[in-house]
Amino acid sequence: MSRGYSLRWRLLLAATLVLLVFMVVTGWALDRAYRHSERLSLQERLETRIYALMATADLDARGQLEMPAALTDARFNLPGSGRYAQISSAGTLLWRSPSLLFELPLPTATQPGRMRFERRHWQQRDLFLTRFSVSWEYAPGQERLLTFQVAEEAGLFLDRVTAFRYQLLFWLGIASLLLLLVQGLMLYWALRPLVRVAQDLGQIRSGKRARMPAGYPRELAPLTDSVNALLASQQQQRDRYRHALADLAHSLKTPLAVMQSGLQDGDSAALSAVTREQTARMRATVDYHLQRAATAGQGVLRQSITLRPQLQRLADSLQKVYSQRNIDLQLQVEAQLCWPVDNGDLLELSGNLLDNAMKWSRSRVRVSSEERNGKACLVIEDDGPGIKPAEVDTILTRGGRGDPSRPGQGIGLAVVQDILAAYAGELRIEVSAWQGARFVACFDFSGRWAGGDSDKSAGP
Amino acid sequence: MRILVIEDEQALREQLAEQLAAQGYVVDAAADGEEGLYFAREFPCDLAIVDLGLPGISGVDVIRTLRAEKAAFPVLILTAMGRWQDKVEGLESGADDYLVKPFQFEELLARVRALLRRAAGWTQSTLSCGPLALDLNRQEVRLNGQPVELTAYEYRLLEYLVMHAGEVLSKTRLTEQLYAQDFERDSNVIEVFVGRLRKKLDPDGSLNPLQTVRGRGYRFTLQCDDRAS
Numbered sequence: 001m002s003r004g005y006s007l008r009w010r011l012l013l014a015a016t017l018v019l020l021v022f023m024v025v026t027g028w029a030l031d032r033a034y035r036h037s038e039r040l041s042l043q044e045r046l047e048t049r050i051y052a053l054m055a056t057a058d059l060d061a062r063g064q065l066e067m068p069a070a071l072t073d074a075r076f077n078l079p080g081s082g083r084y085a086q087i088s089s090a091g092t093l094l095w096r097s098p099s100l101l102f103e104l105p106l107p108t109a110t111q112p113g114r115m116r117f118e119r120r121h122w123q124q125r126d127l128f129l130t131r132f133s134v135s136w137e138y139a140p141g142q143e144r145l146l147t148f149q150v151a152e153e154a155g156l157f158l159d160r161v162t163a164f165r166y167q168l169l170f171w172l173g174i175a176s177l178l179l180l181l182v183q184g185l186m187l188y189w190a191l192r193p194l195v196r197v198a199q200d201l202g203q204i205r206s207g208k209r210a211r212m213p214a215g216y217p218r219e220l221a222p223l224t225d226s227v228n229a230l231l232a233s234q235q236q237q238r239d240r241y242r243h244a245l246a247d248l249a250h251s252l253k254t255p256l257a258v259m260q261s262g263l264q265d266g267d268s269a270a271l272s273a274v275t276r277e278q279t280a281r282m283r284a285t286v287d288y289h290l291q292r293a294a295t296a297g298q299g300v301l302r303q304s305i306t307l308r309p310q311l312q313r314l315a316d317s318l319q320k321v322y323s324q325r326n327i328d329l330q331l332q333v334e335a336q337l338c339w340p341v342d343n344g345d346l347l348e349l350s351g352n353l354l355d356n357a358m359k360w361s362r363s364r365v366r367v368s369s370e371e372r373n374g375k376a377c378l379v380i381e382d383d384g385p386g387i388k389p390a391e392v393d394t395i396l397t398r399g400g401r402g403d404p405s406r407p408g409q410g411i412g413l414a415v416v417q418d419i420l421a422a423y424a425g426e427l428r429i430e431v432s433a434w435q436g437a438r439f440v441a442c443f444d445f446s447g448r449w450a451g452g453d454s455d456k457s458a459g460p
Numbered sequence: 461m462r463i464l465v466i467e468d469e470q471a472l473r474e475q476l477a478e479q480l481a482a483q484g485y486v487v488d489a490a491a492d493g494e495e496g497l498y499f500a501r502e503f504p505c506d507l508a509i510v511d512l513g514l515p516g517i518s519g520v521d522v523i524r525t526l527r528a529e530k531a532a533f534p535v536l537i538l539t540a541m542g543r544w545q546d547k548v549e550g551l552e553s554g555a556d557d558y559l560v561k562p563f564q565f566e567e568l569l570a571r572v573r574a575l576l577r578r579a580a581g582w583t584q585s586t587l588s589c590g591p592l593a594l595d596l597n598r599q600e601v602r603l604n605g606q607p608v609e610l611t612a613y614e615y616r617l618l619e620y621l622v623m624h625a626g627e628v629l630s631k632t633r634l635t636e637q638l639y640a641q642d643f644e645r646d647s648n649v650i651e652v653f654v655g656r657l658r659k660k661l662d663p664d665g666s667l668n669p670l671q672t673v674r675g676r677g678y679r680f681t682l683q684c685d686d687r688a689s
Contacts, residue, residue: 279562290542291543313548316552317548320551320555320557321551321556321557321558323556324574324578324583343545347544347545350544351547351548
């Protein structure tokens with residue numbers, strides 16, 4: 001049996017993907033931010049150095065540059081330190097820091113007062129350069145344009161950035177693993193109710209449990225409630241069958257007993273009369289209880305059926321059977337009307353009522369539907385002799401269980417009442433517009449069907 | 461009248477055949493749908509009694525096939541299931557009436573007679589044709605109110621002719637109504653019966669209820685009341 005896809009794996013996969021995407025985006029953003037920050041830092045540092053350089057530089061009276069032998073920043077003094085400074089004027093190199101063993105690119109066009117920062121590959125080195133040009137007055141009216149340059153090898157910068165990156169990867173990685181673990185635990189905890197449902201269903205199947213317990217999350221409630229309702233409905237059906245069979249067996253014993261005693265008496269004429277009578281009675285009993293057992297009743301997940309086509313089939317069939325009576329049979333039920341009844345139950349109920357109506361009518365029968373107090377009712381009326389008020393009660397509660405005093409009569413109505421009871425409905429007998437009989441069969445489709453019917457039957 | 465009975469339960473089938481024959485009908489009894497269809501195609505049926513719970517081809521399918529082959533005779537279905545769903549299904553497939561098992565033979569007979577009457581266009585069970593009156597239920601004939609003694613075959617022949625009053629019925633058709641296939645048929649027998657009927661129904665020769673149409677057959681000539689179209 002195919003298991004289908006797993007909910008847990010689905011959730012896990014989705015959450016993991018989200019986590020990974022998040023980590024990657026975060027990592028990338030952090031990396032970039034750091035790099036940017038470092039670069040700005042570097043830029044500021046270089047600018048500071050330029051100002052420092054400018055502070056230590058001096059032009060003598062003739063405009064010659066005077067620089068101290070050693071600078072305060074030790075790195076400018078060490079050859080190959082990676083930090084360099086250079087002062088030039090109009091394309092001529094004037095001074096190099098001891099650390100600078102080569103020449104920084106000499107600027108040609110210079111604009112005084114503007115700090116320029118750039119990264120450049122120069123003589124196989126990766127350098128960050130800052131330059132600043134300034135017009136220096138060394139004597140009244142005498143000016144010299146000086147260009148100060150400070151450079152740093154990118155290596156340091158790159159090392160820092162790489163180090164940060166490794167740290168970032170490491171810690172994000174650890175965080176990801178931890179989060180994945182937590183996610184896994186959370187999913188396990190969150191999906192526990194589903195595992196429980198499966199376990200409880202397994203227990204129901206193996207007979208250790210009769211119902212789904214309470215305490216499920218809101219989202220699962222419709223499912224578990226429906227399972228319980230289905231189980232209850234199944235149980236009711238089983239009970240119905242059991243009761244019907246028990247009643248049947250019980251009811252058959254009486255006529256059998258009567259026939260048996262008739263046999264013992266040995267009077268053959270009386271015996272054949274008794275046999276006839278009792279076999280008719282047994283037949284009625286069997287019919288009745290079989291009908292009861294076959295009633296489907298209101299189910300939990302019942303599809304609705306459209307009434308009109310089914311009633312039309314019934315009407316057409318009965319018109320055939322009673323064709324010589326020329327009865328005007330009107331079907332006044334909306335074409336769209338749908339009820340959640342079992343098709344067999346509907347046909348059984350309407351068949352019995354309609355057959356009665358056709359039998360007793362003079363020439364007119366009408367089938368219609370109406371709503372009374374929230375119940376859906378089927379109305380079948382005729383223009384026959386009608387039923388006297390005094391008889392109504394007798395008809396509706398004909399006989400006790402298993403005791404058909406007049407076989408062949410009354411079973412139809414008893415079955416109708418049984419079917420209605422299975423839908424928490426009832427049968428009413430009224431007077432039709434033509435002074436005949438009017439049978440109103442009402443079904444209660446509202447809410448959950450919660451009760452059974454088996455014990456209250458109006459059987460023959 | 462020829463009746464086709466399709467019923468798989470042997471005891472019931474034989475009992476029905478016997479009881480119907482005792483009432484004067486010629487019965488073709490089949491044990492399943494295939495045999496039933498064969499009989500229906502071979503012999504002129506006036507009515508069929510079909511059990512719904514047949515093995516092989518179902519009763520409903522047999523009826524559908526009969527109707528599809530333009531068989532117009534009435535069909536009565538027998539069903540062990542009392543449920544309306546089954547009755548409706550049977551009637552929808554082409555049957556005209558139903559009977560739930562177990563049933564009393566009297567009830568079956570009454571329905572059969574009603575169906576045959578309807579099929580021939582009659583609404584009442586007593587046919588009055590001028591001075592002649594036929595009581596189909598009691599199978600009695602009266603001339604001007606006085607009962608007429610007829611043998612079983614004579615009655616059957618007369619009944620068939622009257623039910624199809626005005627129609628010319630061939631000798632072959634009339635013979636098939638009186639005898640099942642196994643019996644020997646003498647082509648003269650119809651003439652003998654017609655002769656006897658004429659003597660009994662029309663002793664002074666003034667009525668002439670049975671007309672011989674040379675080369676074609678016989679016809680009942682009297683006008684009957686209350687014949688539905």
